[in-house]
Amino acid sequence: xxxxxxxxxxxxxxxxxxxxxxxxxxxxxxxxxxxxxxxxxxxxxxxxxxxxxxxxxxxxxxxxxxxxxxxxxxxxxxxxxxxxxxxxxxxxxxxxxxxxxxxxxxxxxxxxxxxxxxxxxxxxxxxxxxxxxxxxxxxxxxxxxxxxxxxxxxxxxxxxxxxxxxxxxxxxxxxxxxxxxxxxxxxxxxxxxxxxxxxxxxxxxxxxxxxxxxxxxxxxxxxxxxxxxxxxxxxxxxxxxxxxxxxxxxxxxxxxxxxxxxxxxxxxxxxxxxxxxxxxxxxxxxxxxxxxxxxxxxxxxxxxxxxxxxxxxxxxxxxxxxxxxxxxxxxxxxxxxxxxxxxxxxxxxxxxxxxxxxxxxxxxxxxxxxxxxxxxxxxxxxxxxxxxxxxxxxxxxxxxxxxxxxxxxxxxxxxxxxxxxxxxxxxxxxxxxxxxxxxxxxxxxxxxxxxxxxxxxxxxxxxxxxx
Amino acid sequence: xxxxxxxxxxxxxxxxxxxxxxxxxxxxxxxxxxxxxxxxxxxxxxxxxxxxxxxxxxxxxxxxxxxxxxxxxxxxxxxxxxxxxxxxxxxxxxxxxxxxxxxxxxxxxxxxxxxxxxxxxxxxxxxxxxxxxxxxxxxxxxxxxxxxxxxxxxxxxxxxxxxxxxxxxxxxxxxxxxxxxxxxxxxxxxxxxxxxxxxxxxxxxxxxxxxxxxxxxxxxxxxxxxxxxxxxxxxxxxxxxxxxxxxxxxxxxxxxxxxxxxxxxxxxxxxxxxxxxxxxxxxxxxxxxxxxxxxxxxxxxxxxxxxxxxxxxxxxxxxxxxxxxxxxxxxxxxxxxxxxxxxxxxxxxxxxxxxxxxxxxxxxxxxxxxxxxxxxxxxxxxxxxxxxxxxxxxxxxxxxxxxxxxxxxxxxxxxxxxxxxxxxxxxxxxxxxxxxxxxxxxxxxxxxxxxxxxxxxxxxxxxxxxx
Numbered sequence: 044x045x046x047x048x049x050x051x052x053x054x055x056x057x058x059x060x061x062x063x064x065x066x067x068x069x070x071x072x073x074x075x076x077x078x079x080x081x082x083x084x085x086x087x088x089x090x091x092x093x094x095x096x097x098x099x100x101x102x103x104x105x106x107x108x109x110x111x112x113x114x115x116x117x118x119x120x121x122x123x124x125x126x127x128x129x130x131x132x133x134x135x136x137x138x139x140x141x142x143x144x145x146x147x148x149x150x151x152x153x154x155x156x157x158x159x160x161x162x163x164x165x166x167x168x169x170x171x172x173x174x175x176x177x178x179x180x181x182x183x184x185x186x187x188x189x190x191x192x193x194x195x196x197x198x199x200x201x202x203x204x205x206x207x208x209x210x211x212x213x214x215x216x217x218x219x220x221x222x223x224x225x226x227x228x229x230x231x232x233x234x235x236x237x238x239x240x241x242x243x244x245x246x247x248x249x250x251x252x253x254x255x256x257x258x259x260x261x262x263x264x265x266x267x268x269x270x271x272x273x274x275x276x277x278x279x280x281x282x283x284x285x286x287x288x289x290x291x292x293x294x295x296x297x298x299x300x301x302x303x304x305x306x307x308x309x310x311x312x313x314x315x316x317x318x319x320x321x322x323x324x325x326x327x328x329x330x331x332x333x334x335x336x337x338x339x340x341x342x343x344x345x346x347x348x349x350x351x352x353x354x355x356x357x358x359x360x361x362x363x364x365x366x367x368x369x370x371x372x373x374x375x376x377x378x379x380x381x382x383x384x385x386x387x388x389x390x391x392x393x394x395x396x397x398x399x400x401x402x403x404x405x406x407x408x409x410x411x412x413x414x415x416x417x418x419x420x421x422x423x424x425x426x427x428x429x430x431x432x433x434x435x436x437x438x439x440x441x442x443x444x445x446x447x448x449x450x451x452x453x454x455x456x457x458x459x460x461x462x463x464x465x466x467x468x469x470x471x472x473x474x475x476x477x478x479x480x481x482x483x484x485x486x487x488x489x490x491x492x493x494x495x496x497x498x499x500x501x502x503x504x505x506x507x508x509x510x
Numbered sequence: 511x512x513x514x515x516x517x518x519x520x521x522x523x524x525x526x527x528x529x530x531x532x533x534x535x536x537x538x539x540x541x542x543x544x545x546x547x548x549x550x551x552x553x554x555x556x557x558x559x560x561x562x563x564x565x566x567x568x569x570x571x572x573x574x575x576x577x578x579x580x581x582x583x584x585x586x587x588x589x590x591x592x593x594x595x596x597x598x599x600x601x602x603x604x605x606x607x608x609x610x611x612x613x614x615x616x617x618x619x620x621x622x623x624x625x626x627x628x629x630x631x632x633x634x635x636x637x638x639x640x641x642x643x644x645x646x647x648x649x650x651x652x653x654x655x656x657x658x659x660x661x662x663x664x665x666x667x668x669x670x671x672x673x674x675x676x677x678x679x680x681x682x683x684x685x686x687x688x689x690x691x692x693x694x695x696x697x698x699x700x701x702x703x704x705x706x707x708x709x710x711x712x713x714x715x716x717x718x719x720x721x722x723x724x725x726x727x728x729x730x731x732x733x734x735x736x737x738x739x740x741x742x743x744x745x746x747x748x749x750x751x752x753x754x755x756x757x758x759x760x761x762x763x764x765x766x767x768x769x770x771x772x773x774x775x776x777x778x779x780x781x782x783x784x785x786x787x788x789x790x791x792x793x794x795x796x797x798x799x800x801x802x803x804x805x806x807x808x809x810x811x812x813x814x815x816x817x818x819x820x821x822x823x824x825x826x827x828x829x830x831x832x833x834x835x836x837x838x839x840x841x842x843x844x845x846x847x848x849x850x851x852x853x854x855x856x857x858x859x860x861x862x863x864x865x866x867x868x869x870x871x872x873x874x875x876x877x878x879x880x881x882x883x884x885x886x887x888x889x890x891x892x893x894x895x896x897x898x899x900x901x902x903x904x905x906x907x908x909x910x911x912x913x914x915x916x917x918x919x920x921x922x923x924x925x926x927x928x929x930x931x932x933x934x935x936x937x938x939x940x941x942x943x944x945x946x947x948x949x950x951x952x953x954x955x956x957x958x959x960x961x962x963x964x965x966x967x968x969x970x971x972x973x974x975x976x977x
Contacts, residue, residue: 146748146856169752191697202695204704205672220943225854227884228669228924230658230708231932231939232966233948237671237704241697258754281613285636287725287794327754330797387692389613417694457695465698472698476687480955481700487954488947499699 047085050108054088054130057098062089062136073113073131077178079378079428080121080463084111084131091136093211093219093250100248101217103130109496112244114155114186117178119381120462122190122243126497132248134185140164141251148256149208149225154185154249161254170256173200176458177369185249191241193458195292198416199325200257202458204240211251212239215489225253238484243460244495246488260325263291264335265358268320268347269313273297276318277392279345280415283322284388286341288334293416294321297395299402300368300412307371310364318395320347320415321365323358368412368423375408375425380437380464382444386453388418397447398422405440407433419457442468466501514552517575521555521597524565529556529603540580540598544645546845546895547588547930551578551598558603560678560686560717567715568684570597576963579711581622581653584645586848587929589657589710593964599715601652607631608718615723616675616692621652621716628721637723640667643925644836652716658708660925662759665883666792667724669925671707678718679706682956692720705951710927711962713955727792730758731802732825735787735814736780740764743785744859746812747882750789751855753808755801760883761788764862766869767835767879774838777831785862787814787882788832790825835879835890842875842892847904847931849911853920855885864914865889872907874900886924909935933968 047065054063064070064087074083090096103110109127114134116123125131138155145168152161158172159179165172175194176182186192188210193202209223212235223229223236239246270276280293296304296319301312312319320342324334335351342349352358373379386394395411398420402409413420422444426437445455445468455465455472470478482500486492514532521530531537531554541550557563570577576594581601583590592598605622612635619628625639626646632639642661643649653659655677660669676690679702690696690703706713737743747760763771763786768779779786787809791801802818809816819825840846853861862878865887869876880887889911893904912922912935922932922939937945949967953959 144854144856145752147854148751149854169754191701193695193697197695201672204701205668214943214947218943218946220947221941222944224921225919226852226886226921226924227855228660228664228852228881228886229921230660230850230923230925230927231921232708232928232936232944233713233951234658234671234701234704234708235944235947237701238951241699241701246700258752258756261754284615285612285725287636287728289725326797327800329800330793333794333796383697385693385695387611387614387616388694389611414695419693419695452692454691454693454696454698456697457693458697460697461699469699474688476681476685477689477699477702479685480681480687480702483954484700484705484951487950 050106051086053102054086054099058088058090058095062091073116073133074125076116076118076121076123078119078121078464080124082124082126083128084125085128087131087133089133089136093213096213096248096250097217097219099132100213100215103493104216104491107491108493110493111495112189112248114183115181117182118186118190118462119383119459120456120464122460122462122498124463126463135183137250143168143170145170147225150254150256152184152252152254154183154252156184158182158184158187165256166259169259171259172206172254172256174203174206184252188240188249188252189242189244190460191458193419195294195414197414198293199289199291204237206254207236207240207252208255209253210236210239210249212247212249214247215491215494223253227255241460243462243498245485245498246494260327260331262328262331263323263325263358264331265352265361266322266335266338267350267361268322268342269316270318270347271316273317273395274392275346276320279320279342279347280391281389282341282345283338284416286337288324288337290322290334290338290416291325292321292323293414294365295413295415296365296368297411299410303371303410304364304367307374308367310367312364319364321361368410372410372423372425376427378426378428380424380426380441382422382441383419383456383459384422384444384448384453385419385457386448386451388416390451390453391415391418394420394447394451398444401440401443405436407437407440409440418453461499463498466499469499517573518553520569521553521566525555525557525562529558540600541592543583543585543588543590545586545588545931547591549591549593550595551592552595554598554600556600556603560680563680563715563717564684564686566599567680567682570960571683571958574958575960577960578962579656579715581650582648584649585653585657585929586850586926587923587931589927589929589965591930593930602650604717610635610637612637614692616720617723618718618720619651621650621719623651625649625651625654632723633726636726638726639673639721639723641670641673651719655707655716655719656709656711657927658925660886662761662881664881665760666756666758671704673721674703674707674719675722676720677703677706677716679714679716681714682958682961690720694722708927710929710965712952712965713961727794727798729795729798730790730792730825731798732819732828733789733802733805734817734828735789735809736783737785737814738783740784740862741859742813743787746787746809746814747858748856749808749812750805751883753804755791755804757789757805757883758792759788759790760881761832762880762882763832763835764878766877770838770877771831771834774841775834777834779831786831788828835877839877839890839892843894845893845895847891847893849889849908850886850923850926851889851911851915851920852886852924853915853918857918857920858882858885861887861914861918865911868907868910872903874904874907876907885920928966930965933966936966
């Protein structure tokens with residue numbers, strides 16, 4: 044962007060001088076997300092209303108300036124990094140919970156609302172917003188919608204996209220549209236709500252979100268099951284899921300995760316365990332308890348050592364190990380890459396085996412944990428960006444991980460999105476027809492390509508499908 | 511279409527002569543759906559494979575021939591009527607249930623599979639496909655996906671769009687793409703699966719569908735509650751929905767529905783009742799029973815007379831009245847128009863009152879029933895197409911019904927789609943920005959406009975938004 048001072052001045056006319064930033068130190072704060080991808084924006088702007096967003100987009104559209112919407116920057120695929128320079132559009136000033144409607148069981152929120160704030164506001168009304176990305180305490184609802192974020196409770200309750208009823212979106216040219224609405228059902232024209240959900244800021248900027256809420260389950264029960272054998276753990280997952288019970292969470296940690304956790308924040312897990320499952324049931328009291336007991340019996344029969352938490356404090360202890368995995372990985376080496384491959388549930392044991400082979404083949408620090416119940420694993424790699432040799436091995440390993448998922452009928456991403464890091468692999472997942480269809484939609488809504496350029500579709504793929 | 515014999519010959523080369531029809535009597539069979547909209551296709555073709563569909567679309571694309579995909583023709587908005595003449599593409603030959611995968615809990619089906627056949631195939635494996643349009647015994651899954659069909663169980667389980675994991679779609683130019691896949695979670699690029707779901711054959715032809723299945727609930731309990739006062743019934747709906755219980759169905763019938771049913775197939779409902787609620791709970795035995803009892807108590811407290819079915823036979827009796835409404839309406843007058851307006855749940859009592867006023871104002875036979883739990887009402891109008899004066903009143907009444915829904919924060923359609931009948935109102939629901947965004951997507955994927963022309967977007971709206 045050549046005319047930064049001129050554009051900054053125009054932006055200041057829209058949002059006020061105190062919400063436009065061009066200093067290096069301010070721009071640095073918005074040059075990253077939770078990956079190692081980095082790029083400086085030319086200018087940072089923090090709008091406070093839909094109208095301001097619309098006027099900023101009009102300006103960017105007129106001048107052909109790349110514009111990168113972002114929430115809290117907790118993304119794990121480089122999706123909000125301002126690769127195209129230009130404007131970083133920081134949505135965190137719009138953080139109002141506009142309405143919690145108890146009778147209609149919905150909430151109307153601005154995109155910058157922190158997810159956990161919505162959780163607590165809904166719970167205060169006896170309602171429940173299930174999607175729970177691990178970064179809930181920091182991430183924003185707008186970012187959750189933009190990436191199609193998930194979380195452990197996805198098994199029973201689905202992910203963000205299953206809760207979005209309606210959106211207000213500012214399109215590339217600054218026009219404001221509304222999709223969906225306040226009704227649970229909607230068959231009026233194309234499902235633009237779901238199209239914008241997960242579009243990673245490449246089709247429009249989300250300025251208001253209507254989410255569906257559920258009755259708050261009164262009781263949650265938590266179990267931890269320790270397996271000496273990985274195949275047994277896989278069979279146990281299938282046994283639970285075909286038993287007629289849908290637990291709210293069904294998390295898995297592999298042997299290396301267990302060893303890491305025990306090294307950095309001991310939870311008393313046996314070091315010879317091959318895998319641990321962490322399971323929650325919920326609902327009204329009797330139901331949650333009966334389901335927990337049934338799962339207890341079933342897991343014991345499958346050869347596991349099972350602990351059923353007697354109270355919330357004990358449950359919290361059982362969660363401690365799962366929560367400690369990510370921080371423990373960060374302690375091994377400075378760079379942490381969090382993958383997000385998803386396979387049909389029956390392929391979880393095979394995928395875990397394949398990951399073990401890849402770990403050995405490339406001699407990398409690969410840790411496996413994730414949402415076993417819905418086939419969504421988060422193989423994490425601890426590495427050091429400065430070590431070129433290691434990074435080459437890591438790159439090859441990631442390509443092999445993604446290919447393994449595709450071979451098993453899976454997909455590149457379950458809840459993190461494509462962003463930059465997975466864009467090179469998109470074509471092999473979608474096939475050229477699907478890739479071209481998505482690109483056509485992108486071009487129809489953003490013909491100048493100003494919205495979050497360099498994401499999802501990258502030039503390399505574009506060359507591959509010259510048609 | 512001028513060159514019918516030539517095109518028919520080319521079609522016969524693709525699918526064989528016995529699956530191409532040009533006789534008037536054959537074409538008449540595919541000139542209608544379940545509304546009063548009618549238009550003759552020039553030729554009817556019944557493909558048996560994706561490859562045949564692709565070759566037919568290539569031909570239509572090359573020659574610029576309108577092509578209208580259809581399932582069983584049970585649609586209620588004119589969506590599959592071949593308004594553009596050209597080809598009626600009948601998908602009922604592709605009716606294979608290709609796989610029911612018990613561990614992955616999904617089914618892979620061809621679009622012509624009858625919905626009830628999928629229900630039974632899933633149930634035989636202990637699994638459950640919840641969406642249950644009233645036409646389940648006749649309608650096809652392909653049509654359900656194309657319209658975003660719903661059904662009574664939508665309250666607890668959501669509608670068709672909530673179950674579609676992946677699609678195979680033939681695009682306008684004959685290219686074949688796959689969207690989504692066999693994983694429960696998918697955040698890989700744009701959500702094309704949900705975009706094609708509900709696109710009413712205007713973006714592509716669906717040739718394979720992967721749907722998610724659930725564990726089959728072991729028990730269903732059924733209750734019927736009779737109210738002397740409509741407002742009480744509305745309050746009861748809210749009381750149930752905010753109680754923490756999500757019933758599987760929560761159907762409402764108004765006084766006129768009750769009177770009609772009692773006239774044509776008596777079920778013993780009191781004629782002075784203002785409304786009847788039909789409610790089902792389900793799940794594992796204890797849960798379904800406990801929830802049914804809690805609802806019994808709650809409804810009695812709200813002033814209703816409640817019957818709780820003791821066994822499936824009694825439940826079937828309670829359902830009899832609800833099932834008899836549609837046939838009873840058809841007995842009053844020859845033309846039956848089924849509306850599908852949806853409002854935020856809290857607005858159900860207001861919407862029912864507004865409908866009563868509209869009934870009186872236009873002196874029409876308007877009957878109200880539908881899915882109160884999710885705000886989706888089916889005001890049905892019995893009329894006679896040959897009576898021009900009555901039809902004018904009916905048209906005005908429909909416009910007022912749709913406007914009332916929009917005023918209350920609702921939408922034109924909850925589960926029937928826009929088709930032809932609601933197309934004139936689409937602009938007032940979406941606003942010009944939303945309408946234009948949808949039209950741009952349509953144009954990006956079907957630049958020649960051969961796919962199901964005259965549906966969703968009609969010229970009148972187009973003129974209104976000249977930009």
